[in-house]
Structures are given as structure tokens and as C-alpha cells.
Amino acid sequence: QITLKESGPALVKPTQTLTLTCTFSGFSLSTAGVGVGWIRQPPGKALEWLALIYGDGDRRYSPSLRSRLTITRDTSKNQVVLTMTNMDPVDTATYYCAHRITDRSFDSWGQGTLVTVSS
Amino acid sequence: DIQMTQSPSTLSASVGDRVTITCRASQSVRSWLAWYQQKPGQAPSLLIYEASSLESGVPSRFSGSGSGTEFTLTINSLQPDDFATYYCQQYNSFPRTFGQGTKVEIK
16 A cells, blocks of 8 residues: 655745655655656645656656755655745645656655745 | 646536536647546545546546547546546646646535
8 A cells, every 4th residue: 555645844934945755655666667746736726746756766847946846765764855945925835745657647645735935 | 838728617517417527738648648536625536547547446437538639537427425626637748737627516
């Protein structure tokens, strides 16, 4: 059974850097075809894809946020970390991590974590 | 970026109705299209992948069709548990993109 759980601060100040951790179980991020992605959803709005890291270490980012995002993995801890710099109130959203498998996109999601950006 | 446009944005229906949601891509995504269901306060869950393949555990009243730029999600005999928001997502190319969502409401 695949599970994922996001953790990180609920509140960050404008201009600060957000660090979110996705801790997962039930799969190995070293397996070919497997990946972990981050997706966010502002309150009452649609889903927005942010970044994806594959089992081979390849990383992909949203072009509109590329300069602010970094995704890394720690296969020994079964964790994926997303950092987003220069946070702004418009970045207030629920942030989800999700398991990605070849052909099926995001088939398992974490519960999400709400991040509010406010001074 | 590939733009994904869903219609309608909101749909009012009754239990037992057949419901169809359309998703159009600004360029071909072949069959790399997924549908998700999201209920209030919950994470999205995968319903359909590769345009028409039913995810394990998803009721057979859900079906998907299409390829290229036009896709549909159909719910046969709408059940109370199906009132939710539905999103399409292309995974043919980066950046991955989602539709704006279709909210299925009780009529």
C-alpha cells in the first residue's frame, strides 16, 4: 500500500523560503518509472503542477516557477523535499505530493498541507 | 504549455443521471490524459488514466474516452457519492497541466 504525507510550516512570511517534506512508504524512488511530484491548490481554485523527480534523479519544474523551486530526494529516508524561495501571499495554497508511475500519472496522493503566506 | 479546458465549469444533475464532462487540449496529448475526482477537504483521487483505463477500485459507472485533443469523462447513473469536482490532466509533455475543474452539484 502506497502512502505519502506532506509536512512543513503552516505559516510563512513573505520573502521567506518554504521547505516541504514528503515522506512516503510502499514504493522505492529508486525504481524505474517511479516518481514523486508536487502539486498545489490555492483555496477554491484549480490544481497546479509544480515539480517532479524521477527514480533516476531527473527533475522537472513548472517553467513559471522554475527559478524559485528545487526538488530533491533522499532515497534512504524515503523522502522528497520541495523548497520554494521568495514566498508571496499568492503562494497560499494546499500543497500535495503524489506518487507517479509510468502510464498512470499521479495514482496516489498525500493528504495535503495548507501553507499560508502572511506577515 | 498545453492548455486544458474543461466544460462545463459547473454541472447540476440528479441521482441516476448520465453525466458527461469534456476536456479539450490546446494541442495533441495523444492518450496521456488522466481524470481525477476531488471531494471537499480531500486530496484528488485518480479515476481514469491513459484516457480510457479505469483505475483499480473505481466503479465501472465511470468511463473515459477520446484521444488527441478531445476527451470525455462519463458517469453513468450518478450516485450521491459522485457529487464532487473533476479535473483532467495531461501528462504527454512538461509542464504537466490540469483543467480548471468541473463541479458536479446536486440539482
